[in-house]
Amino acid sequence: MITKCYLLDTSIILDDTQNIIFLWQNAQNQLFICDVVIEELDKKKDLQNETGYFAREFFRCINSDNLSKGGSKGGKIATIAKENNDFIQEICFKFENYSIPLFLIYRPRYKLPPQEHSYNDSKLIEIAKDYHLTLLTNDISLKVRTQAQGIPAQSLFRDRVENPSDIDFWHSFEVHKDKALTDLAQDENFSKLKQWSLIQIDEMDNTDSALYKTGKKIFGLKVGREFMELNLDEILKTHQPYITPINLEQKMLYALLTHPQNNLTIATGSTGSGKTLIALQAGITLVKNGVVDGIVYMRNTITANDKEAELGYRKGDESQKLGYFMYPLYSAINFTIDKLQESSLAKRIEYRGEVNGIQKQAATEYFIQKHNIEIVDIAHARGISIGNKFVIFDEVQNASNATIKLIGTRIGQGSKIVFLGDWAQIDHPYLSKFRNGALSLLSKALKDDFIAGIQLRQTIRSDVASWFGENF
Structure with a gap:
């Protein structure tokens, strides 16, 4: 069952062509592109950098051999296309074991008059509005302009990390001075840590009635299943x-x-x-x-x-x-x-x-x-x-x-x-x-x-x- 229909901006493809696989969600979503995106990708394909590579990769994945035999899309989309004198062709995006249908909308004549700035963006907004599609873009200004006109627009949230500053690889433990550091491997919390975790150990001692920190700190790594002590100053001296x-x-x-x-x-x-x-x-x-x-x-x-x-x-x-x-x-x-x-x-x-x-x-x-x-x-x-x-x-x-x-x-x-x-x-x-x-x-x-x-x-x-x- 189709849940969402997305119109892809050029920025989504130039970010990573595999975004198309992610967005398709095993046929749960329908993906659309328009002639504006094809034109912009064509201008980028000769660049000798990451952008040029993704433009070329996209065209390799939708070469002419991958045109769908089903032709244009029917139903409501076909009706909208006919009303606007548009052409729609279903093409196939092939990557490894994936064959993903993409619907290419070609509009020979846009309604809005030519403008000096952001003309292509305005064309995308026009297509999204006429076909009732959600515009997907990593261009924040385009997203805001689209939303300001009451048209749904989103950014790609793939691999998004909400609180990067909270990512921490340090872990602290308290070990009594009379215990061997190798015993740390038996600690339940230590055993759950991944390899290369950064370890800080506070040495503990006790009197007859109290347990306290001696002030000595030991640093190391979890390597395999064991704690490996690092004498950092000795390493640098060597x-x-x-x-x-x-x-x-x-x-x-x-x-x-x-x-x-x-x-x-x-x-x-x-x-x-x-x-x-x-x-x-x-x-x-x-x-x-x-x-x-x-x-x-x-x-x-x-x-x-x-x-x-x-x-x-x-x-x-x-x-x-x-x-x-x-x-x-x-x-x-x-x-x-x-x-x-x-x-x-x-x-x-x-x-x-x-x-x-x-x-x-x-x-x-x-x-x-x-x-x-x-x-x-x-x-x-x-x-x-x-x-x-x-x-x-x-x-x-x-x-x-x-x-x-x-x-x-x-x-x-x-x-x-x-x-x-x-x-x-x-x-x-x-x-x-x-x-x-x-x-x-x-x-x-x-x-x-x-x-x-x-x-x-x-x-x-x-x-x-x-x-x-x-x-x-």
């Missing part, structure tokens, strides 16, 4: 990273990333939390210890919906174009070089050159070559295999689940990957702070033993940056 993590969260992130059994991590935090810097230090340690051959850095080249800021519009070769978008990495490298130069005369001689800038100056270039750091454009990741590398995927909040899957399936034998991001800082036009790649991974890390997760809540900022963070 590894001697260029930059030493300065708070508990940074130390735990470093320990997670360098743990021999952990291959997949999601770490989120706002600007100043040190996530990129610590990930870089962990990667360098893994390279030095021969665990991996090198570091691969990726970052979504998505900006605040500024077409001119896309990779293809920048001047220079691919390396120079990527440089504009790789500031977080260069900033972490330059900070590391500054500290190395301060540490000794030998390091000042080794890392010669100006490092204060996003362009790869002499010292930065030398650092990248010495530590075998490679920068990869996500658009070119399809078809490659990344083996025996430490992969840093930055700004994952601006990535869709499809992009995450694309990168994840490129990871070869012997590689580790960490996804970094700030779920509250969204530049992607079709994602939000309640629904983005970072939150998808955090949600999985809460339940899945294969992936470790941590949220960095402490930030290290200047007084000016702190003021703006608190007041705006």
